[in-house]
Amino acid sequence: EDAKIGIILGFTGPLESITPGMAGSAELAIKEVSDSGKFMGGGTVTAVRADSTCVDATAAAAAAERLITAEGVNAIMGADCSGVTGSILQNVARPNGMGMISPSATSPGLSTAEDDGLFFRTAPSDARQGDVIADILTERGVKSIAISYTNNDYGKGLSDSIAAAFTAKGGTITANTAHEDGKADYSAEVATLASAGGEVLVVAGYVDQGGKGVIQAALDTGAFSTFYLPDGMFGASLIEAIGAGLNGTYGTVPGTDSDGAAKFAALATAAGLDPTSSYTGESYDAAALMLLAMEAAKSTNSKDWTAKVMDVANAPGEQIFPGELAKALELIAAGTDIDYVGATAVEMIGNGESGGSFREYTIIDGAVATDGFR
Amino acid sequence: MGQPFLIGDQMTGGYGAADILHGCTIAVEKGEIAVIVGPNGAGKSTAMKAVFGMLKLRGGSVRLDGEDITTLSPQDRVAKGMGFVPQTSNIFTSMTVQENLEMGAFLRRDNIKDTMAQVYDLFPILKEKRNQPAGELSGGQRQQVAVGRALMTKPKVLMLDEPTAGVSPIVMDELFDRIIEVARSGISILMVEQNARQALEIADKGYVLVQGANRFTDTGRALMEDPEVRRSFLGG
C-alpha cells in the first residue's frame, strides 16, 4: 500500500527561512522509508508540500483542506506555528479525522485542546524546558538573568516557564521582554535589556530571526557577553554569523546521550541539509514516526495509525535511530516492538507530546561542545 | 499671399465619440493677431488644443510655416516654436513664480535673464512674489504668471486661451499693449477672448466660432461693426 504525507509549513512568511530545512528533513525520512521498499510490503511514500504562511490561520486551513480533500494525504506533518496548527487541527484535521504530528508547535494550549487523539508533536513542551534551563543556570552559579523572547506563543510560553522556574530557585529576572521577528532593528530592546542588566541574557527566539538580531546588537554594544540559547536558538548558522562573540555561550537542545543527533547530522549533511537548522531533527522524527506508526497499524488510515504512535515512539522496544528506518520497518513487520529514539530522543508523554530530553552544550571557539544530558 | 503662417485647416474631432469641431478653420499670419470669439462651449478651447496637438483629429490638418505638423506631439510643436497658455490649470502651482517662468524657457539654451526682466516689467506684481509658490497667488496673478510663462518661450507663434480672464482693467490694457508689441516683433498671436471688444479692436483677423464651426470670419474691426455679431456674441 502506498502512502502520501502532507507537509504543511510556513514556506512564505516570517519563518520562511527555516521551513525549507524542516521540510527537507521530513522528506529525508520519507525518502528513506520509501526507498527501503519495506513500507507496507513494498509501498512507496510520497510527500506533498503546502504553505501554512505561519501567520494566516484561514489560509493555512485552506491549504490543509487541499492536502486532505484534494491531494488525499494520509497524514500531515505540521504545522509549524501554534496559531495555524490550532486552526488546521480544529477546522480541517478533526472534521476529516486526519492525524497530524507537528515538529515545532509548542504551545501548552494545544496540550489540552480537543484532538480526538489525532494530534502529536515531537517538540518538547515549554514547561519541561523551563525547568531544565533554570537548573542549568543555577548550577552554573548564575544569580540574575534577562530574557528576550520572540513574541509568539512559543517565546512567550517558554519565557514564562523559565522565569517561573528560575525565580522558584531563587534567581532574579531583571527583565522579561519580547522581540518581534523580522523587524528592522532591535536597538530599543537591547537598550532596555542593557539597562536592566543581568549576568546572562536568555534569548528565547529563532536562530536566524529576531533572536540573532538581539544577540548581535547586545554584543556590539557590549550590553551582554554571555547568552543562554534554548532549543530554537541552536544552529551552526548563528555561530557562523556571530563568530567569536558567542564564545562561552551555552544552551540546550533536545537530545539524549544516544548518538541519534549525530546520526541525523551525518544523514542530513549527506543530503545537503544543515542539520543544525531549527527543528530539522524534530521534522525528521515527525515524518518517521507517522510512517512507522502506519506500518505498525498496517494501515494508512489516520484512525488506525494515530493509535500506534505512542507505542512506536516509546520504550520498551528496540531503539531506532535516524537512518535505521528500514530496520525499524522490518522489526515491526516481524512483530518486534520498537522504541523510536530518532534525532531528538522522542519520548511521548500523556497527551501526545514529546517528554523532552535535552543536551546541554557550550560554544567554545566556534564549536559546540556537549556538556551533558538531562 | 500664399499659406498663412499657422493654420488649423478644416479640423474635425473631439474628446470621445462625439465630435466637437466640425470642419473648423483658424489661421494666423506672421506678425499678426488673430482672435477667436464665440459662446461658451463653442469649441474655442478645443480648437486651440487641436492646433497644438493635444487632441486627435479625425479630419483636417495643421500646418506651420507650410510644414504639415498634424501628427507631431505637443512637445515637438513646442520645439518648433509654438507657445500655448491653456485656459485652465496653466501654472505649476507648487513651484515658485520664478520657477514657473524658468520652466517656460525650458527649451531655451540662451540667457533668459532679459526676457525674465521684461516679464517682470510687464507684471511688476510677479517680481514682488517671485519666490512664492504660484498656487498661493490670486486668480488674476495666476493668469499673469501663465502669460509670463508663455512669453518666456520666445515662440514664433503664441497661442493664448483667454489670457485676460480675471485680470484687472489696468493689467488687461498693459497685456494687450504687450501683445501688440510682441506681434510687431514678428510673432504670430492666436488668442481666444471673451473680453471680445477690446480684443477685436487690436485683432488683424477675427473668427466667430459656434458649435465647432466657423460662423463669421473677417477683420477684427469689421466684426466689431457687424450688428448681428455684436448682438449675439459681443454682448451688444
Add this chain to the structure above:
Amino acid sequence: MNTRNLILFALVGVLYIATGMFQSWNLALNILNIGLLSAIMALGVNMQWGFAGLFNTGIMGFAALGGLAVVLVSAPPEPGGWAMGGWGILTGLAFGAAVIAFATWLYRRLGKGPVRTLVLFAVLGGGYFAYRAILDPATAAVESFNPAVAGNIGGLGLPSLLAWPLGGVMAAIAAWAIGKIALGLRSDYLAIATLGIAEIIIVVMKSEDWLARGVKNMIGLPRPWPVPYEVDLQQTPAFLEWAANWGFDPAAASSILVKLVYALLFGTILLGVIWLSEKALNSPWGRMMRSIRDNEVAAEAMGKDVTRRHLQVFVIGSAVIGFAGAMMTSMDGQLTPGTYNPLRFTFLIWVMVIVGGSGNNWGAVLGGLLIGWLWLIVESLGPGVMQMLTLGLGEGPLKAHLIESAPHMRLLTLGVILLLVLRFSPRGLIPEK
C-alpha cells in the same frame, strides 16, 4: 447589473466550480467562505473609499476588534482568572475612562491658555499613573492564574452569533474615536495614520494577556448557531443514514454541510449589506457623499457638513469590517493576534476593492470573491507553475533550487495575475458608472 457584469460573476463562479471539480468541493467551499467574508470587508472599505474618498488602511485593526468581540462574548467564562482581578481591571478601566471624561470636561470649561495646558497635563499625567497603579496589579494577578492555559478574564459564554453585531459595535466605537482624531488628514497621511492605529490595536491585543491571552492565542471558541460540528454529525445516526443513502463519505459530507451552512449565513449577511449600501449609494445621500469626495471645499460651501459625514461613513464602514472580522474569528474558532498582518488584512482587501472597481458595490463583491480565490489558490498554483517552467530543465542544482523556491511562486503568481487583471481593466472589473 448589465450582462457584462453578470458574465464576470459567472466567470468567477466557474473558477469556484472548477476548483470543486479539479481539487475538491471542500476546498472550493472553504475558499468561498473566505471570499464571502473578504467581500463584506471589501464592501466596508468601498463605503469609505469609493463613496467618500477616505483612505482607510486600518482594516486589520477593525477586523481584530471584531475577533476580540467573539472572545469576550462566546469564550467560556474563566471564573478563576476573573476572581483574581476581574473587578480590579474593570475599576481600572472605568477610572481611565473617568479621567478622560474629566479632562474633556476641563478642556471645555477652562479658557484657552497656559493654565489649561498645565491643568490638563497634570490631570492626564496623574491620571495615567493612578490608572496604571490600579490596573497593573489586577492584570498581573489575572495573568498569573494558570498562565499556560488561561491567564485571562475569560468570556461571557454567550452564543457566538451575538458577538457579530458586538464586533461591529466595537469597531464602530474605535472608528469613532479614530475618526475624531485623524479624519482631518488627507489621502496618504490618513492612510499611514490608520495603519498605525491598527498596528497599535494589534500590539495591545498581543501584549495584554489578561484580555484574550495575547500571543498565547485563544483556541477552541464555540461555533455560531446553527453551524454543527462535523465530529457530532459523524456520530449522528440520522446524518450517517442520509449520507449512506446518497452514497456520500460521511467525513467529506459532514464538512461540506458545515461549510454550506457557513456560506448560507455569510451570503445572507453579504446580501443584506449590499442591499443597504446600494440603496444608500443611489440616493441623495450617495450623491452628497460623492460630492464630498470630489471637492470638499465646494461641498462644504454648499451646506454639507463634511466632517460629520466623513465620520459617519468611516464609522459605518468600519463597523461592517468589524462585523466581518467577528464572523471570521467565529469560523476559525480561534483568535490569533499574530494572524493580523497588514498584507493579508489591509492590502489584500484593498486589492479586492481596486480590482473589483472602487465606488461600485458589485465591483467590491466581485473583487472579494476573485482575489479571495486567487490568494488561496495560488498556494497550489504557484508551485505548479514552477513545475511547468522547469519541465525542460535538466536535473541539476539549478532545477533543485528552483523547485525548492516554488512556494515563492505564490506571491509572484498573485502579482502577475493582479497586474494582468488591472492591465485589461484599469479602472477595475466593474468600474463606477
Add this chain to the structure above:
Amino acid sequence: MDILNALVTFLNFVVVPATAYGAQLALGALGATLVYGILRFSNFAQGDTMAFGTMITILMTWWLQSLGVSFGPLPTALLALPVGIAVTALFLLMTDRVVYRFYRAQRAAPTILVIVSLGVMFVMNGLTRIIIGAEEQNFADGARFLITAGEFKTWSGLDEGLAIRASQAITVVTAIIVVAWLFWFLNKTRTGKSMRAFSDNEDLALLSGINPDHVVRITWIIVAALATIAGVLYGLDKSFKPFTYFQLLLPIFAAAVVGGLGNPLGAIAGGFVVAYSEVLVTYAWKKVLGYLLPADLAPDSLVQLLSTDYKLAVSFIILIIVLLFMPTGLFKGKSG
C-alpha cells in the same frame, strides 16, 4: 565620573543606534518619497526594490570576494554597489515600460497605481527569493568597528563602553551626502526642476517642452540608486533577508509621511523621528539614573514609560501626534 558613565550609556544605547537606524530608514524613505513626489503614488515595491538591489550587490560581492578583491578596511560590497544600482535601474526601467507606463498614459488614479505597485511588489518579492533564497545572507567584510565597547573602556577608563560600527558611520555619512545632493538636484538643476514641474502638472510640463519619458527615466534611475544604497547599507549593518526588507516598508513609509511626502528633507527628518521615538520612548532609564542618583535613591524598577512591546505603537503615536499638528508632515509634504 558617574555623569560621564551615564552619558556614555545613553550614547551607546540610544544615540548611536538610533542615529544609524534613523539614517537607514531615511535612505529608504528617500526613494519612496521621490516616487511619491514625481510620479505621484506610494510605491509599495520600495522595500522589495531595496531587497532586489541588495541581492544583485551581494551576488556581485561574492564574485569579487571569490576573485580575492577587497576594499581595504571598507566593505567589498561598496565596490559592487555600482553594479547593483545599474542592474536595479535597468529592472525598474523595464518595470516602468511594461507596467507603469500604461497607467500613466491612462491617467489612472494614484490608488490604482498603489495597487499596481503592490502587484510589482509581489513579483519582485518572489523573484528575489527565487534567485537568492529566503534565508539570511551575510556579506559584510572589512573592519566591523570604528571603536568597540571594550576598546573604549580601556581608552577612557570608564565603566561603560561606547561602540560605533563602521557600517553605522558609513550609513550616516552617506545619508547626509545623498540628501544634500538630491536637494540640490531637485531645486537647482534644470532636470530637477523639470521633474518637479512634471509632478505638478503633467500637461503643462508637456507644453513647456519637457520630455516626460526623460523625467520618468531619471526618476527611476535615482530611485534605483537610492534603494540599492539603502538596502546595501542596511544589509551591511544588520544582515540581508528578503522578509526583513519587506517588513521595512512600514517604518519607511511612516518616515516618509511624518516628514512630509515628496520632500527629501522630510524623509531624513522622518527617519530620525521614527527611529528615535522607537528607542527613546521605550528606553529604560534604570541604568542611567543609577549613575546619576545617589546609591540609596537608585531605582529598582526599569523606569520605563512603556514596555518595548509597544515600541512600534509608540512610533505610530508620535507620528499621529505630529500629523495632527502638521497635517502634511514636518516639511509640508504634498497631498494628493
Add this chain to the structure above:
Amino acid sequence: MISVQNLHKKFGAFRAVDGASLEIKTGSITGLIGPNGAGKTTLFNVIAGRLPPTSGRVKMDGRDITGLPPHELFHKGLLRTFQIAHEFGSMTVRENLMMVPENQSGETLWNTWFKRGKIADEERRIRNKADEVLEFLTISHLADQKAANISGGQKKLLELGRTMMVDAKIVFLDEVGAGVNRTLLNTIGDAIIRLNKERGYTFCVIEHDMDFIARLCGPVICIAEGKVLAQGTVEEVKNDDRVIEAYLGTGLKNKVKANA
C-alpha cells in the same frame, strides 16, 4: 446685512486683508473691485468661513458669524461661488445642482432605506428645479455630461447655477463673468437683478468688467492692498483718481498705432 469690522488676514507675514471695514446693505447689489491681489477673494473666503481671520469681526444681520464653518453659513442663507471653478467633476452637471438643496430627507441614511417614496417625490421636485436652472443658463444639453468635461465658461455657469438652487439671503459672486460670453453675461446680469428685485436676494459681486459692474451695482467698493480704497456709487468710484491709478488705468496706449 453683512458688516465687516476691521478685518485682518495674514498669510505668514503678508497682509492679504489689512484692516478692511465695510457694509453690505440688505437688498443691495454691491460691487467689489480692486486690482489683482487686492484681497477680494480672501475677504470673501473669510466672510464665508473658508478661512479664519487673523483678527476682526464679521456680522450678519447684527449677529456675529466670524469663524462659523461654511456649511453653517450656508444654512443661514449665505452662499458663494468660487473664482476658480470648484465643480464636482465625477458627477453629472444636473447632479451638481441637485446636491445643493438643504435638508433633503434622502440625505439621512435611515430614509434611504425605509422612506423611498418620500425621497422619490422630493427628487422629482429638485430635478425639475435643476432643469429650470440649466435651461436658464443655456446648458440644458449638458445635463448628463460629467462636470469635469465641460468648457471653462460652462463651469462658471454651473457655479452660478448652484446658487440658484436654493433661496439665499445673500450671494457672493467671485468673478462669475470671467470667461463667460458677454451676451450670456448680460442675461446673467438680468437674472441677478431679477433675483434681487423679486426675491430680495442681496448680492456682493466681484468683477473686473466695469460695464457689468455699472449695469448691476448700486454701491461699489474698491479695495487695494487689503484696505478699502474708495466706496460710493459707480460713477463716484470710477472717477476717483486713486481708483483710476491703481485699478482702471487709462486704456490702451498702443491702440492707435496698432490700428494705424
